[in-house]
Amino acid sequence: MNSTPEIQSELMVIGSGLTGMAAALFAANRNISTTLVGRPAEINFASGLLDLMAVHPVKRSQVWRDPWAAIAAMCRDNPNHPYARLNPDDISLAIEEFTCFLAGEGLRYRWRARQNVEVITPIGTTKPTYCVPDTMWNGVEALEGRRRGLLIDFHGLKGFSARQIAESLRHRIPGLRTIRITFPDSRAEVYPEAVARSLENPSTLKRLSREIQPHTGKARWVGLPAILGIHRSADVCGRLEAMLGLPVTEIPTMPPAITGIRLREAFEQGLPQLGVQTFLQHQIVETPETDGSGFRFLIGGDDNVTPVATRGAVLATGRFFGRGLRADRSMIHETVFDLPVCQPETRRQWHRKDFFDPRGHNISRAGLETDDRFRPVNQDGRPIYPTLHAAGSILAHQDWIRMKCGAGLAIATAFGAVNAYLKANPRS
Amino acid sequence: MKTQVLIIGGGVTGTGLARDLAMRGVHCIVVEKRDINAGASGGNHGLLHSGARYVGSDPEAAVECREEGRLLKQLAPHCIENTGGLFIAVKGDDPRYIADFPGMCERCGIPCRRLDPVEARELEPELSENVIAAYQVEDATVDPFKLSLDNMAHAQRLGAVLLRDTRVTAFERQGSRIRTVRLIDTRTGRAISIEADQIVNASGAWAGNVAALAGATIKMVYSKGSMLVTQNRVTGRVINRLRQASDADIIVPGGTVSILGTTSVRVESPDVIYPEIDEVDRIIDDSAAVVPSLATTRYIRAYCGVRPLVRPECEADDRCASRGFTLRKHENAGLENFVSITGGKLTTYRLMAEKTADIVCRRLGVSEPCRTRTDPLPSSVDAKWTEPGLAPSLWMKKGNPNDILLCDCEMVPQSTVDSIVDSIQKQNGPAALTAIGLRSRIGKGPCQGTFCSQRVAAYLYDRRTLNAGQGIGELRGFLRERWRGQRPLLWDTSLIQSELQEAMHCGLFGLDLPSSLPTEKDR
Numbered sequence: 001m002n003s004t005p006e007i008q009s010e011l012m013v014i015g016s017g018l019t020g021m022a023a024a025l026f027a028a029n030r031n032i033s034t035t036l037v038g039r040p041a042e043i044n045f046a047s048g049l050l051d052l053m054a055v056h057p058v059k060r061s062q063v064w065r066d067p068w069a070a071i072a073a074m075c076r077d078n079p080n081h082p083y084a085r086l087n088p089d090d091i092s093l094a095i096e097e098f099t100c101f102l103a104g105e106g107l108r109y110r111w112r113a114r115q116n117v118e119v120i121t122p123i124g125t126t127k128p129t130y131c132v133p134d135t136m137w138n139g140v141e142a143l144e145g146r147r148r149g150l151l152i153d154f155h156g157l158k159g160f161s162a163r164q165i166a167e168s169l170r171h172r173i174p175g176l177r178t179i180r181i182t183f184p185d186s187r188a189e190v191y192p193e194a195v196a197r198s199l200e201n202p203s204t205l206k207r208l209s210r211e212i213q214p215h216t217g218k219a220r221w222v223g224l225p226a227i228l229g230i231h232r233s234a235d236v237c238g239r240l241e242a243m244l245g246l247p248v249t250e251i252p253t254m255p256p257a258i259t260g261i262r263l264r265e266a267f268e269q270g271l272p273q274l275g276v277q278t279f280l281q282h283q284i285v286e287t288p289e290t291d292g293s294g295f296r297f298l299i300g301g302d303d304n305v306t307p308v309a310t311r312g313a314v315l316a317t318g319r320f321f322g323r324g325l326r327a328d329r330s331m332i333h334e335t336v337f338d339l340p341v342c343q344p345e346t347r348r349q350w351h352r353k354d355f356f357d358p359r360g361h362n363i364s365r366a367g368l369e370t371d372d373r374f375r376p377v378n379q380d381g382r383p384i385y386p387t388l389h390a391a392g393s394i395l396a397h398q399d400w401i402r403m404k405c406g407a408g409l410a411i412a413t414a415f416g417a418v419n420a421y422l423k424a425n426p427r428s
Numbered sequence: 429m430k431t432q433v434l435i436i437g438g439g440v441t442g443t444g445l446a447r448d449l450a451m452r453g454v455h456c457i458v459v460e461k462r463d464i465n466a467g468a469s470g471g472n473h474g475l476l477h478s479g480a481r482y483v484g485s486d487p488e489a490a491v492e493c494r495e496e497g498r499l500l501k502q503l504a505p506h507c508i509e510n511t512g513g514l515f516i517a518v519k520g521d522d523p524r525y526i527a528d529f530p531g532m533c534e535r536c537g538i539p540c541r542r543l544d545p546v547e548a549r550e551l552e553p554e555l556s557e558n559v560i561a562a563y564q565v566e567d568a569t570v571d572p573f574k575l576s577l578d579n580m581a582h583a584q585r586l587g588a589v590l591l592r593d594t595r596v597t598a599f600e601r602q603g604s605r606i607r608t609v610r611l612i613d614t615r616t617g618r619a620i621s622i623e624a625d626q627i628v629n630a631s632g633a634w635a636g637n638v639a640a641l642a643g644a645t646i647k648m649v650y651s652k653g654s655m656l657v658t659q660n661r662v663t664g665r666v667i668n669r670l671r672q673a674s675d676a677d678i679i680v681p682g683g684t685v686s687i688l689g690t691t692s693v694r695v696e697s698p699d700v701i702y703p704e705i706d707e708v709d710r711i712i713d714d715s716a717a718v719v720p721s722l723a724t725t726r727y728i729r730a731y732c733g734v735r736p737l738v739r740p741e742c743e744a745d746d747r748c749a750s751r752g753f754t755l756r757k758h759e760n761a762g763l764e765n766f767v768s769i770t771g772g773k774l775t776t777y778r779l780m781a782e783k784t785a786d787i788v789c790r791r792l793g794v795s796e797p798c799r800t801r802t803d804p805l806p807s808s809v810d811a812k813w814t815e816p817g818l819a820p821s822l823w824m825k826k827g828n829p830n831d832i833l834l835c836d837c838e839m840v841p842q843s844t845v846d847s848i849v850d851s852i853q854k855q856n857g858p859a860a861l862t863a864i865g866l867r868s869r870i871g872k873g874p875c876q877g878t879f880c881s882q883r884v885a886a887y888l889y890d891r892r893t894l895n896a897g898q899g900i901g902e903l904r905g906f907l908r909e910r911w912r913g914q915r916p917l918l919w920d921t922s923l924i925q926s927e928l929q930e931a932m933h934c935g936l937f938g939l940d941l942p943s944s945l946p947t948e949k950d951r
Contacts, residue, residue, distance in 0.1 A: 045928070047936050061941050123882060123899060127938045156832060159879070161886035168897050180890075188829035254882055255932055321927045327919040329709065348705045351918055351926075355911035356904060356940050361930070363923075401935040 006307040009035040015316035016040040019392025021267040023314045023414035028274035037279040037299050040264050042322045047252040048259030050131035054116050054404035059359040066114050080397035085372050086416050094415030105266035108134040120251050124168025135237045139249035142221045148175035150219035155182045156190035159254040160225045179215045196227040196258045209243035226250035227258045312387035312421050324394040339376045342369045342396040360402040367396035373420035389417035431457045434624035437631035439469030443579040444781035450586035452796035461595035465576050467632040471733020473680040473687050477775045478566040483532035489752045490536040496776045504805040507574045513567025513666035518558040521671050526561045540565050552663050554719045567666040577811030599642045604764045626788045629768040633698035633736040644761035654703035654732040655689035658725050662686045676714035683816035688715045703730035708916040729913035738771050753780045810851040813868040819844045835880035837873020859893050861906040877910045878929040
């Protein structure tokens with residue numbers, strides 16, 4: 001194993017999910033020299049939808065039309081929720097800054113200022129969310145307008161059945177028709193990434209449109225699985241609309257999904273251009289050293305280790321799926337710094353007996369407790385390291401899956417953490 | 429509907445009895461309130477006992493096991509893996525039991541060969557260094573689902589009828605005879621009535637409840653036993669702890685996995701039972717004393733069953749209650765066409781069916797002898813897909829690129845789902861996701877249905893097997909059922925998996941939220 005020379009950086013962002021990517025973006029936009037480390041995995045499972053807040057209280061499954069009202073109600077009832085450490089204007093600014101970056105990378109989003117919208121899911125349910133990729137917005141409006149449409153699926157694309165969606169949505173949108181297209185040429189299994197890339201080729205797209213054209217009939221819109229291109233999805237959708245003369249919408253597919261790859265690639269390309277030093281094939285290989293004025297990390301790739309010295313850090317490693325938390329038979333641990341994890345007393349309390357228990361599982365609310373500056377604290381409520389901040393789903397007292405607040409939590413707490421660091425370490 | 433014999437319960441006894449009767453030319457209907465092997469017949473180790481386990485506690489049962497185990501190995505070899513078994517004692521185990529064991533086996537006519545601990549560890553390298561005594565016996569493993577499905581399939585070929593999702597609601601008596609049995613289709617709510625000459629209560633843990641409907645009494649004790657499934661098979665043979673039968677003393681290989689257990693916990697009702705975290709931890713700690721790697725191996729799921737025990741001898745430990753079976757004619761309740769068969773073991777199911785069929789036939793005036801003792805059990809398509817590794821090997825052999833794999837963990841392709849749906853539809857029931865899971869390896873791998881549940885649901889819509897909003901209920905039901913077995917084992921990798929499962933099915937699909945489901949009218 002080779003050791004490369006030490007890197008000096010002001011801020012280390014650990015984790016390359018939505019939170020880590022957002023934190024690196026916010027730091028770079030504030031002229032903080034930033035290093036990002038972590039192998040992107042979780043982000044490949046992203047649906048592309050940016051939830052803000054839709055369900056509160058979880059145990060009553062109350063779905064809110066206005067996410068801001070939901071946040072206000074939730075912060076009143078649960079002042080420990082990470083959102084309660086932010087003011088709504090900051091959350092709003094965070095989303096603006098985040099989506100502005102994505103728009104620059106070709107991923108445009110749409111939303112209504114004070115309103116959650118409903119998006120069609122691959123199983124034919126609808127899901128409340130906030131910011132929706134441009135390529136999925138026509139679906140939102142078609143659902144609202146109960147407009148008759150044509151749903152397309154592909155031979156060999158597993159877990160995506162246009163008929164399932166049409167049948168399950170029959171009570172919401174009458175008259176949905178479906179067709180299955182053999183694409184590109186065989187009935188064998190279709191790999192979404194290959195199809196998405198090939199559809200960026202205009203002649204392939206033209207062939208697709210010719211297959212669809214004879215079936216449009218009285219349809220007022222056309223829905224397809226979200227595999228219309230990777231880097232230029234808006235472009236691909238737009239051209240297909242022009243060819244068909246109908247609004248086209250993408251419908252999310254089962255994860256891991258193209259929608260996740262789009263996000264990942266947008267960050268992989270955009271962050272280095274902002275000056276972020278990214279180590280996306282690396283991870284932290286030993287417990288970081290600290291001397292009170294900063295950290296020394298050892299990050300390792302396939303065949304080398306690199307020391308990185310930084311002043312501050314943002315821990316954005318996620319929960320269990322992101323490997324930020326790890327559980328053995330009796331306890332939950334934080335994996336990088338071995339920080340104290342707020343958690344139920346015993347494993348018996350981790351999960352409910354019913355998977356769909358409306359209260360959610362207690363383990364989902366376990367995580368790191370922080371001060372108002374998003375710094376992990378010890379049992380006495382004191383920050384453990386003066387310049388270590390934590391953000392995203394690793395934070396305690398939230399249940400992003402059930403509250404439908406995952407992306408909002410990631411983006412807003414990353415924003416809060418970076419701003420808190422900046423405030424304590426102002427630019428000269 | 430009319431029949432000669434109505435059998436209540438689609439477990440291994442009920443399906444075995446259906447086959448026995450059908451082979452004697454007797455018409456029968458099996459009614460099952462859920463699905464094949466939904467009770468203890470599906471909630472066990474799948475251990476085909478040599479009898480050695482019971483030499484100390486129940487010599488009579490030990491002899492029955494010895495005889496029936498040998499018969500089944502000849503007659504149903506396709507349901508059995510003849511693994512052989514070991515009895516293993518480790519440091520600290522009772523030396524008296526160890527010393528008495530060979531003598532007790534001999535008295536029951538059960539072959540057992542003494543092994544040197546070193547020899548035992550050569551046979552099974554995962555065994556602990558603390559082995560102090562070892563014996564080799566003729567234990568084997570049996571796939572209880574295959575067994576019941578094959579029994580039922582053969583019975584159906586001979587004219588028997590199976591009604592799944594059908595529960596008895598009342599018996600209508602006329603004097604000492606039950607004339608009509610009232611039932612309900614639990615899916616549609618439709619009422620059914622069946623007239624039968626003879627009625628057999630083979631409802632396992634529910635035998636007391638069914639008997640009560642007929643005005644008869646059976647005092648039942650419900651003893652829950654939990655088991656764990658590992659991701660990988662840890663031993664080639666069945667490993668028994670060489671001690672008086674107790675908790676967590678059996679490790680049974682089953683295809684590509686191992687099954688550990690069991691426990692004995694008194695429960696009030698057989699209806700809603702869960703494998704609990706304390707039980708799971710106890711099983712792991714105890715089993716690891718014999719096979720140390722079990723302390724750290726990955727577990728896929730847990731499950732449990734209720735032993736339908738009758739009349740325990742002592743209150744403290746339900747293992748004292750006889751595992752032998754009991755046949756009741758309920759004559760003291762004034763009934764002359766109602767029989768209950770309770771207790772017993774998977775290994776002795778055929779004998780239980782035979783004895784029950786003998787009584788029923790005598791009452792019907794049928795003199796045909798039992799043929800299940802001599803005629804091999806035919807292998808059926810219905811039962812084919814429970815076997816790990818079969819679907820992938822056929823899939824690879826055929827090499828059809830259009831036959832897409834729906835379950836990646838266990839490599840189950842579309843064609844297998846087609847085959848199962850066809851056979852279920854012949855059994856008068858809906859081809860629900862859970863029913864397909866029971867008859868295949870779908871949902872049994874490390875992802876526990878996270879991905880394959882929706883892939884299969886989508887495919888069932890494409891096939892027009894599912895319509896309207898049925899898929900939503902199907903997915904919820906399937907994931908709920910899987911969850912019962914996942915919940916006690918969620919740490920490390922399994923916890924990572926379950927978080928993804930919740931993120932997908934609740935976070936994205938919104939299955940946690942009450943959806944405005946399409947009503948029946950929409951169909």
